[in-house]
Amino acid sequence: MDKLYTDMARVYEIMYRQFMDYDSEFSYYHALLQQNNVKSVLELGCGAGNNAERMLQNGYDYIGLDLSADMLALARKRLPLGVFVQADMSDFYLNRNFSAVLLVGRTTAYLLTNSAILNMLRCARQHLVSNGILVFDVIDAFQFLPTIQPALSLRHTVEDNGTTYWRDSVFSCHLETAWTWHWAAQYFQQNATDAPAQLLGKDDNILRSFTADEIRLFLQLSGFEVIAQYPKDSYAFPTWVFVARKIG
Numbered sequence: 231m232d233k234l235y236t237d238m239a240r241v242y243e244i245m246y247r248q249f250m251d252y253d254s255e256f257s258y259y260h261a262l263l264q265q266n267n268v269k270s271v272l273e274l275g276c277g278a279g280n281n282a283e284r285m286l287q288n289g290y291d292y293i294g295l296d297l298s299a300d301m302l303a304l305a306r307k308r309l310p311l312g313v314f315v316q317a318d319m320s321d322f323y324l325n326r327n328f329s330a331v332l333l334v335g336r337t338t339a340y341l342l343t344n345s346a347i348l349n350m351l352r353c354a355r356q357h358l359v360s361n362g363i364l365v366f367d368v369i370d371a372f373q374f375l376p377t378i379q380p381a382l383s384l385r386h387t388v389e390d391n392g393t394t395y396w397r398d399s400v401f402s403c404h405l406e407t408a409w410t411w412h413w414a415a416q417y418f419q420q421n422a423t424d425a426p427a428q429l430l431g432k433d434d435n436i437l438r439s440f441t442a443d444e445i446r447l448f449l450q451l452s453g454f455e456v457i458a459q460y461p462k463d464s465y466a467f468p469t470w471v472f473v474a475r476k477i478g
């Protein structure tokens with residue numbers, strides 16, 4: 231698993247609070263859930279609880295699931311009354327059903343194999359009521375991969391309480407068995423402008439983007455029908471959002 235979600239979960243929390251507009255993310259998904267009369271939500275890859283906080287404030291019956299103990303520790307600290315489960319989104323059983331399963335923040339990028347995505351869809355389906363919905367986003371391979379060929383270097387910087395944090399990333403195409411790319415990242419902290427920069431850690435990962443057609447096929451093979459597909463641009467990645475209904 232990425233160091234970003236383990237050793238550096240604290241840095242993730244500081245950086246993504248500024249990179250992401252969680253209020254507008256929540257409003258976007260809240261509107262979709264309301265259109266479908268959703269009352270109960272299971273969020274896969276819930277991370278540090280940024281959506282959880284807003285879900286609970288808005289009266290959803292909510293459970294968050296994540297693989298990382300460090301991310302869940304942040305979520306539990308923020309929301310002591312929240313219910314959070316540590317599990318793999320492709321292999322879990324909670325013994326209850328929800329009117330929606332939510333998987334956002336491009337967390338599908340970590341489903342590297344076809345069996346990982348098919349197992350996630352099987353688990354999600356198993357935890358939905360009849361006609362329940364799955365709402366998830368994917369990075370659009372068609373738009374994203376050409377922008378990182380042959381490689382793309384990026385720096386993301388945030389300030390927090392007088393400390394500067396930054397991440398230097400290099401994205402390059404991988405493409406061995408799916409629409410994957412390689413992400414090499416280094417995280418730094420500087421406590422004052424004249425202080426030396428401190429290397430906090432390095433990450434080296436493969437992530438996955440998808441074409442809309444392959445998502446439609448995965449859904450069809452897994453007992454879902456697509457009821458909506460929306461383009462969405464948020465934090466650096468061209469994204470598709472899918473709303474799919476469990477058949478039966």
Ligand SMILES: C[S@@+](CC[C@H](N)C(=O)[O-])C[C@H]1O[C@@H](n2cnc3c(N)ncnc32)[C@H](O)[C@@H]1O
Pocket residue numbers: 235274275276277278280281295296297298301317318319320333334335336337340
């Ligand atoms: C990009 S973060 C998104 C967090 C949250 N969805 C948000 O929008 O703020 C991805 C999250 O997915 C989790 N994750 C990665 N692989 C996972 C897996 N196989 N099962 C469950 N969670 C996973 C990571 O621990 C991390 O918290």
